[in-house]
Amino acid sequence: MLHQASEQRGSLVSRVTSDVDEISRFMQWAGLMLLTNIGQALVSLVVMLIYSVPLALVPIATVPVIVLSVRWFQRRLEVAYGIVREKVARLLGVLAESVVGAPVIRAYGAETPMRQRLGTAIEEHRESGVNAGSLSSRLSGVGELLSGVVLAGVLVVGTLLAVNGDTSVGTVVAFIFLVQLFVEPVRILGEAVNEAQTAVAGWRRVLDVLDIAPDVADPGDDGVPLAGESLDVRFVDVAFRYPRSGETAVEASGHLALDDVDIHIEARSKIAVVGETGSGKTTFAKLLTRLMDPTRGVVLIGGIDARKVRFDSLRDRVVMVPQEGMLFQGSIGDNVLMGKPDATRDELDEAFAILGLDDWLAEIGDGLDTPVGERGGALSVGERQLVTLARAAVADPDLLVLDEATSSVDPATEVRISRALAGLTAGRTVVTIAHRLSTAEAAERVLVFDEGHLVEDGPHHELVTSNGVYTRLHRAWQRER
Numbered sequence: 001m002l003h004q005a006s007e008q009r010g011s012l013v014s015r016v017t018s019d020v021d022e023i024s025r026f027m028q029w030a031g032l033m034l035l036t037n038i039g040q041a042l043v044s045l046v047v048m049l050i051y052s053v054p055l056a057l058v059p060i061a062t063v064p065v066i067v068l069s070v071r072w073f074q075r076r077l078e079v080a081y082g083i084v085r086e087k088v089a090r091l092l093g094v095l096a097e098s099v100v101g102a103p104v105i106r107a108y109g110a111e112t113p114m115r116q117r118l119g120t121a122i123e124e125h126r127e128s129g130v131n132a133g134s135l136s137s138r139l140s141g142v143g144e145l146l147s148g149v150v151l152a153g154v155l156v157v158g159t160l161l162a163v164n165g166d167t168s169v170g171t172v173v174a175f176i177f178l179v180q181l182f183v184e185p186v187r188i189l190g191e192a193v194n195e196a197q198t199a200v201a202g203w204r205r206v207l208d209v210l211d212i213a214p215d216v217a218d219p220g221d222d223g224v225p226l227a228g229e230s231l232d233v234r235f236v237d238v239a240f241r242y243p244r245s246g247e248t249a250v251e252a253s254g255h256l257a258l259d260d261v262d263i264h265i266e267a268r269s270k271i272a273v274v275g276e277t278g279s280g281k282t283t284f285a286k287l288l289t290r291l292m293d294p295t296r297g298v299v300l301i302g303g304i305d306a307r308k309v310r311f312d313s314l315r316d317r318v319v320m321v322p323q324e325g326m327l328f329q330g331s332i333g334d335n336v337l338m339g340k341p342d343a344t345r346d347e348l349d350e351a352f353a354i355l356g357l358d359d360w361l362a363e364i365g366d367g368l369d370t371p372v373g374e375r376g377g378a379l380s381v382g383e384r385q386l387v388t389l390a391r392a393a394v395a396d397p398d399l400l401v402l403d404e405a406t407s408s409v410d411p412a413t414e415v416r417i418s419r420a421l422a423g424l425t426a427g428r429t430v431v432t433i434a435h436r437l438s439t440a441e442a443a444e445r446v447l448v449f450d451e452g453h454l455v456e457d458g459p460h461h462e463l464v465t466s467n468g469v470y471t472r473l474h475r476a477w478q479r480e481r
Contacts, residue, residue, distance in 0.1 A: 037185030044181035052167055055175050058153040059182050066146055073139040080132035081198045087125040094121045147183035154179050216293050216307075223310035226317050230267035231302045231399045231429055233288060237262060238297035240283055257283040258452050261297070268427065272434040272443035274473060279449040281433050285401050288431060289320040301399065319397035323433075325384030327376030332361075333368035335376075335387055339395035351393040355420035357386055382417065389420045400425060402432040437477045446470065 048056040098105065098114050105114050158172035238261040242254040258280045265271055275281050286292045287299055290306045299306045301318065319339075327335045336348050348368055352358045361367050364383075376384040392400065402421070434440045441460045448456035448463065448470045456463055456470050463470040 041182050041185045044178045048175060048178050048182070051171055051174060051178070052161075054161060055154060055158055055167065055171070058157050059150050059179060062146055062150050062153075069142050069146070070139070073135060073142070077132065077135050077139070080128070080135055082204070084125070084128045084132050084198070087121070087128045091118075091121040091125045094118050150183050151176070151179055216290055218311040219308055220310065223308055223313075224304060225310055225313035226302045226304065226398075228267075228302055229398070231317060232267040233263075233265040233399065233429070233431075234300040234303075235261045235263045235287075236298045236300065238287065238294045238299060240287060240292065241295045256452055258287070258294075261454050263447065263454060263457065265429065265431065267429050269429060270425065270442075270444045271431045271447060272440040272445070273431060273447045273449065274434050274437065274440050274470065275449035276473070278451075280452045281449055282403070283452075284447075284449065285320060285403065285431065285433055288399075289318050289401050290314060291320070316395070317397050318399045318401070319392050319395050320401040321388055321392050321403065323403035323435075325376060325381070325386075325388040327372045327379070327384055327387060329374055330372065331366075331368060332364075332370045332372060332387055335372060336368070336391045336394055339391040339393070343394050348390075348394060351390050355386075355389060355393055355423045357390060357416065357420055360386065360416060385417055386420060389417070389424055393424050397428065399429045400431070402430065437474050440470075440474075448473075 045056065045059065048059065094117050098118060101114075105111060154175050155172075158167065158175055161167040162169055162172055238258060239256070240258040241256050244254045261284070273281050273284060283292070287294055290299070290301075290309070293307060301309060301314070306314070328338075333345070333348055336351065337343055340347070345368065349358070349361075352361050360383075364370050370378075372378050372384075372387070376387070379387070402425075432439055432443065434443070434446075440446045443460065446456070446458065446460055446463055447454060448468070450469045456466065456468050458466075464474050465471065
C-alpha cells in the first residue's frame with residue numbers, strides 16, 4: 001500500500017495525469033474498437049454457420065489457439081506495462097525535483113549528477129517501453145499469422161468440398177469474405193490488447209492513489225467540536241514513530257521521534273519548546289496540531305481526544321505557523337483569505353493593523369492586491385512570514401503553534417515580525433518552537449526535549465541554573481551571540 005509520506009510527489013502527479021490519460025485514450029478508441037471487432041467476429045461466425053457448418057469449423061478450430069495466444073501475451077504485457085507506468089512515474093518524479101530544485105542545483109554546481117539521474121530515468125523508461133513494444137509487436141505478428149492460416153484453411157477445405165459437390169463455388173467465395181470479417185479483429189488484436197494493458201496498468205496505479213489512507217482521518221459527523229473559549233492541551237503517555245513505506249501510523253516501525261511524553265499545557269499560557277536538532281520539537285508540534293497521530297498514547301485538546309475532533313472545528317481553533325512562509329500563486333489578500341475564506345476586505349485590513357503591519361502593507365505598492373508570485377517568490381523571506389502571520393491572525397485561533405522564523409531575516413523585518421507576534425499571541429494559548437533561546441527567556445514556561453524525551457520543564461530562571469540540558473544549550477547559545 002502506498003503511503004503519503006513515502007511516495008514521490010512527481011509519482012503521485014503521474015498517477016493522476018499520465019495514467020488517467022492512458023485510461024481515457026483506451027476508453028475513447030481502443031475500448032470501442034475492441035467491442036466493435038468482437039461483435040463483428042461473432043456476427044460473421046454465426047453467418048458462416050448458417051452458410052456451411054463444415055467450412056465454419058475451420059475458423060472455429062482456431063478460436064482456442066487465438067484465446068490461448070492472447071492470454072499468454074496478455075499476462076506478460078500486464079507485467080511489462082506495469083513496469084512502464086512505474087518508470088514514467090519515476091521519470092516525472094526526477095523531472096519535478098530538477099525543476100523545483102533548479103536554484104539549489106545551480107548554486108552547488110550539481111548539474112552533472114542531476115543530469116545523470118535524469119538520464120538514468122529516461123533510459124529505464126526507454127528500455128521498459130522497448131520491452132513492452134516488442135511483446136506487443138510479437139502479438140500482432142501472431143495475429144497476422146493466424147489470420148493467414150484461417151484464410152488458407154478455408155480455401156483448402158472449400159476447394160475440396162466444391163470438387164466433391166458438397167458446396168458451391170459461391171458459398172466458398174462468400175466464406176472468403178466472411179473469413180476476412182472474422183480475422184480482421186485478430187489482425188488488430190495486438191494493438192487493442194496493447195492499449196488495454198496500458199490502461200489496466202494505469203487504472204491499477206490510479207486505484208492505488210484512491211486507496212491511500214490519509215495520515216490523519218477526519219471523524220466527520222461522528223466527531224465532536226472543540227468547546228470553551230480557551231484551549232488547554234494534555235499529552236498522555238505519547239510516543240511517535242515515523243512509518244516506513246507502506247505502514248500506517250499504528251503500524252509504524254521507523255525512527256522513534258518521541259517517547260513517554262506526559263505534559264499539561266494550561267489555557268492561555270505561553271510555552272517555548274527547545275532542544276537540539278532531531279530532539280523531537282517539530283514532531284511535538286505536529287502532534288499538537290494533529291498533522292500526525294501518535295503511535296501510542298493520546299493528545300487531548302480542550303479535554304477531547306484530538307482524533308475525535310472534527311476537522312472543521314480543529315482547523316478553526318488550532319493553527320500552526322511554519323518556519324517557512326508558504327504562499328500560493330495570487331495576491332497577498334488571496335493568501336491571507338486562506339485563514340478565513342469568508343473574511344471581508346475590512347477584516348483583512350484590520351488584521352494587518354492589529355499586528356502593526358498596516359504601514360508595511362502601504363509601503364509595498366498595491367497593498368492587499370500585490371501579487372506574491374509562484375510560491376511567494378516575489379516577496380522576501382521575511383515578507384512571506386509577515387503574510388503568514390496575517391493569515392493566522394485572520395483565522396483567529398485559540399491555540400497557536402509557532403515555528404520561530406526570525407533567524408534568516410534582516411533586522412528591520414525581524415522587528416516587524418516580533419511586533420506582529422506580540423499582537424498575534426495576545427490572549428491565546430501559544431506554543432513556540434524556539435530556535436533562539438531569547439524566545440525561551442521570555443516564555444512563561446520552557447519544555448526541553450532531548451532524543452525524543454521531555455527531559456526538563458519549568459521557567460527559564462530555574463532551568464538555566466539546573467546544570468541540565470537547557471543550561472548546556474543556553475551557554476552554547478550565549479557563546480555564539
